[in-house]
Amino acid sequence: MKDLDPAALDCLAALADEAGFERAAQRLSITQSAVSQRLKSLEAQVGRLLVVRSRPLRLTESGKVLLRFARQMHAMRSDLARELGAASPVQERLPIAVNADSLATWVLPALDPLVQEGVSLELVVDDQDFTHDWLRQGAVLGCVSTVREALRGCRVQPLGVMRYTAVASPSFIERELIGSGGTGPKGLHEGNFAQVPFLIFNRKDDMQQQWVSQAFGVRRPSLRERYVPSSEAYVRAVLMGWGVGVVPLVQVQPLLGSGSLVLLRPEVMLEVELFWHQWQLGPDAQGPRHGGLLDRVGAALAAGAQRTLAAPRNLSGRRPRASPRSRP
Template sequence: MSTFDPDALECLAAIVEEGGFERAARRLSITQSAVSQRLRALEAQVGTVLIVRSRPLKATSAGQLLLKHTRMLRLLRADLERDLKELAPSSLRGAREEERISIAINADSIATWALPALTGLAQSGLPMEIVTDDQDFTQEWLRQGQVLGCVTTLKQALRGCKVVPLGAMEYVAVATPALAQERLGGKALTAHNFREIAFVAFNRKDDMQSEFVGQAFGLKRVMLNQLFVPSSEGQVRAVLAGWGVSVLPRLLAQPLLDQGLLVNLAPSCVLPIQLYWHCWNLESEVLDALTCALTRSAEVALSA
């Protein structure tokens, strides 16, 4: 098997991750012409096109394989950095962009328990990038080799990966007391009145609101009037501003319920969403540290 030039591999990664040749050149501190030359040399070595010149730029299937290989090399370098830090701390420099470790985590976990879990690693100098997506889709980032681990609802381990159960995040339906009084006459949500009020969802991929209503009232098909706010904290602010009702993590909603700023519109219904940590099945101190940090935090924050 051919040995690929690490600089050429990182050039390919920079083009895809930055979305263009010019930005890749700025990131790598080389000319745009040098970026093109490195890519052409890598494509000549592989014998096929690696980048689709579309808007946005996309890696071909062969390009995706090389990107996954590049991220594995980053993980090896990160492991080496951790070992060297113990043996010769003064020899270490700041982490380079190409050493960044990428993981995908759903927005609700980022807004509640996941960031505290990763704080120690960030403070120790681990160069992380957190990609956010809906919990039902984060595994696609891992499947495509764009990240080395993800928090997702998928139970079955992906090919070449291992999976660790994290626990369940509980969701409740909340709104302001004023809105509940105005739209629902101060009553709880029912199968007959949920259409009278708007629901604030994360984005169009988010089916949390309809799943909650369907489970609460035994409905197979649910059509909701929805507004979209692509941020967990933004959803909370929208609900507090009276936009509508939203199904939010209890971890976010409970302090506001305790203060009387929100009311639980379906107190007898809680929607538990099981979460799992998936990562590449490799021997790596960095992966072990990420797995340990996330599972420990999840044990405290999530339901068994």
């Protein structure tokens, strides 16, 4: 295959990001006709359809392969420009995918020094299984995930363990968990969990079911659900007494210390191992290229995770069943 046109690859990446020809053209400061012509030229060169022209448009499997190459090319181009002290021809955004519980707790402080330097990041938030799919498809160059195995051409680094616990407000406990007629057993137990409202982030979120299964030995428990699709609003809803929340311990430790929230069954804790995955860029396929921006992002995340997350007990063991919920 002949060398691929970098301008055409830029168009493919812009189409993937903007999901339309008009916005892709605006991003690249060219006409829609130019975007279309460059895409057709690239498709003719590889002999395959790369984009399904729907609304919104989507990439074919071949398009995803080339998108991955385009992302890697962009990252290497930015690294080269930085090392030479030259301006990058375009303002490159480095896309990485994270699960929202990590974003709400430790990811932003970890990445802040790089952002203050002027690094342009694009954070994609999705369920942990989907973050790895974004990496596989080439939409991002790195991801925080519970997946342990590295893709071919990627490397993986353990970050640590995020611990999840069930909490509720004192007013909720007094109202909902005092026991029937004031004489029955208090707290959350086998006899009342099905009637007690649990807060759920969205329909991908199964942390509550997993916590109940572990706490009471019930397979596929049916819960009374209230949906709150925001990380910050989720915790606030727990504070307001909307229901029981299953949240990262690190996220609510100050609220537990002040008495604003109370642990329910503190002996029951879900532990989730997190890993950083990134594509290996450049000619050195055996290790990180010194000073590469993606390597620096990985190092910053590893350092931030070490400051915040618990150490894994046994990295050679199986991945925990629990998985961080998706919170955009």
